[in-house]
Amino acid sequence: MTRVVSCALALALAHVGLSANVPEQIHIMYGGDVSNDNMLSGMSVTFSTKSKPSASSISYGASASDLATSIPTRSTTQYHPDGTYHHEAVIPSLDCAAYPAGSPVFYQAHADSDSSAPLSFASSGCSRDAADKPLNLAIFGDWGYMDSDRRPMKIPATGDEFKGLFKEWSAQHTMDRLQTWKQEKAMDAMWILGDVGYIDDSYAHAPLSFTYEKDFDGFMNWIQNLTSAIPTAVSPGNHESECHSPSCVTQYLKHGRHLSNFTAFNTRFNMPSAQSGGSREGTNMWYSFNMGPAHIVSMNTETDFSGAEEETTGDAGIPYLKAGGFGVGTEYLDWLDADLAAATADPATKWIVVGGHRPFASAHIEETFKPIFDKYRVHMYFAGHAHSYKRSAPVAGETVHVVAGGAGCDEMGPPQEELFAQCTLDWSVESDKYSVGLLSISDEKLSWKLVNSEDGSVIDQLDVTE
Ligand SMILES: [Fe+2]
Structure with missing residues (x-):
């Protein structure tokens, strides 16, 4: 009986997000490799978690169902002792053939077993004159x-x-x-x-x-x-x-x-x-x-x-x-x-x-x-x-x-x-x-x-x- 109640409680807590450490506060900004002459083709991603995960990462790909590439976050910081944990990752400059300007790049933030919903942004392409519109x-x-x-x-x-x-x-x-x-x-x-x-x-x-x-x-x-x-x-x-x-x-x-x-x-x-x-x-x-x-x-x-x-x-x-x-x-x-x-x-x-x-x-x-x-x-x-x-x-x-x-x-x-x-x-x-x-x-x-x-x-x- 106790075990059934515990499992039900855990499921209920997970459902309302109380037991999870789901990535939130997600923000992106242009930030590819310096070696590429167009940093637009990469993207920095920042997100936060309520507790410190043992591992955090970003996965990305050309479709929401195939986020095949995974990169670990490069930093995790808690600047206030009672505050959330802030994670940074940089999606490196993208393969221009796979992600031409305007095509969607899907990504997901992860903290241990918790993940954000699949998200996306539009690729900027790999050249400063890649866009065919203003x-x-x-x-x-x-x-x-x-x-x-x-x-x-x-x-x-x-x-x-x-x-x-x-x-x-x-x-x-x-x-x-x-x-x-x-x-x-x-x-x-x-x-x-x-x-x-x-x-x-x-x-x-x-x-x-x-x-x-x-x-x-x-x-x-x-x-x-x-x-x-x-x-x-x-x-x-x-x-x-x-x-x-x-x-x-x-x-x-x-x-x-x-x-x-x-x-x-x-x-x-x-x-x-x-x-x-x-x-x-x-x-x-x-x-x-x-x-x-x-x-x-x-x-x-x-x-x-x-x-x-x-x-x-x-x-x-x-x-x-x-x-x-x-x-x-x-x-x-x-x-x-x-x-x-x-x-x-x-x-x-x-x-x-x-x-x-x-x-x-x-x-x-x-x-x-x-x-x-x-x-x-x-x-x-x-x-x-x-x-x-x-x-x-x-x-x-x-x-x-x-x-x-x-x-x-x-x-x-x-x-x-x-x-x-x-x-x-x-x-x-x-x-x-x-x-x-x-x-x-x-x-x-x-x-x-x-x-x-x-x-x-x-x-x-x-x-x-x-
Ligand atoms: Fe001001």
């Missing part, structure tokens, strides 16, 4: 996690605003728009320009508890339907720098020290930093990759240059929550200059697109990066940080600046004009709608449009042709 990159910053109905602010608010936190907001509209684009095959990749999920605001939704890790896990599962199928680049924003909630500050040894200096951001994602000679192995602070004729550079606007907002400490400026030091001396700015020089010299590169978290609105960003931009032809610079939309007037031969930070974070409210008080750019289009952008890349042009997340209408449209 490549579409969704671009936005300052997303959030769910909405104010499901994650209400628990900190008492006065009026609509309390220290930058808003009572009514929604990241769901942008989620719905991105899901539609996924279903319509309207986007090949996504790029979140920092302040990825506002996880450091977690305390405002549960002030008396430590919820940073639980919310980060929840956010990663919330976006998994997108990020397990669509390669997703992430850039560092100030909200990635640390946990500075009351629990993290007062219980530094238990929580805060494990969650400072972009540790969660650098562990949970795997950008092609190593493949592009960017920030050191295991970090996502600066890197570049190619999408067809465009060279894409993810900048770091937060650390590793003189005057950076998080040059020595994280976003809250707490002395013992240190930040920075991902490169030595001027290593980061030297890399940016060299990367842009190499892209400029590459005949396969027709467009240079740079993105980072902060716009050219604060003096130290413009002072630091404008001279480098001016040396090369940077066609477009994308940023977030401000929670609304601005786009500069196009001037022949000069960089078009786009601020696309209206994806729907829990700090989204009226446009923050004070952020642009010292900005010298001439903004020609502005919007305070929930919005997400799509950059269409072809040999002929970069075609940008900003779309209203709620109704799909086009708010702004611009072509860059030279």
Whole structure:
């Protein structure tokens, strides 16, 4: 009798997932072999498990029923003693004959005997001109996690605003728009320009508890339907720098020290930093990759240059929550200059697109990066940080600046004009709608449009042709 009850209980627990260690929080990003001139043809895969497996791997193949090739994960990391385990694997550059551009690559994540559902992404092919159609990159910053109905602010608010936190907001509209684009095959990749999920605001939704890790896990599962199928680049924003909630500050040894200096951001994602000679192995602070004729550079606007907002400490400026030091001396700015020089010299590169978290609105960003931009032809610079939309007037031969930070974070409210008080750019289009952008890349042009997340209408449209 006891044995029957035990077996029934085990089966029931397995059915609801309580006894399993099923891979979750799955995310993919371009990341093939350095030796192949097109890293797009490989893919890095990150996933998480609740406990530490003795073995973890990725299997993949050309059909869901034949995942014949298996590769072990190259790292398993638990950065918070009570947190989940984070695994990284890299599917190497694919056989171009077996996986021509657009063909599905099926894969599955494994942790001991537990496995994810079979998932898939579209092969990018093995050449930068492999695509027979424009490549579409969704671009936005300052997303959030769910909405104010499901994650209400628990900190008492006065009026609509309390220290930058808003009572009514929604990241769901942008989620719905991105899901539609996924279903319509309207986007090949996504790029979140920092302040990825506002996880450091977690305390405002549960002030008396430590919820940073639980919310980060929840956010990663919330976006998994997108990020397990669509390669997703992430850039560092100030909200990635640390946990500075009351629990993290007062219980530094238990929580805060494990969650400072972009540790969660650098562990949970795997950008092609190593493949592009960017920030050191295991970090996502600066890197570049190619999408067809465009060279894409993810900048770091937060650390590793003189005057950076998080040059020595994280976003809250707490002395013992240190930040920075991902490169030595001027290593980061030297890399940016060299990367842009190499892209400029590459005949396969027709467009240079740079993105980072902060716009050219604060003096130290413009002072630091404008001279480098001016040396090369940077066609477009994308940023977030401000929670609304601005786009500069196009001037022949000069960089078009786009601020696309209206994806729907829990700090989204009226446009923050004070952020642009010292900005010298001439903004020609502005919007305070929930919005997400799509950059269409072809040999002929970069075609940008900003779309209203709620109704799909086009708010702004611009072509860059030279
Ligand atoms: Fe920000």
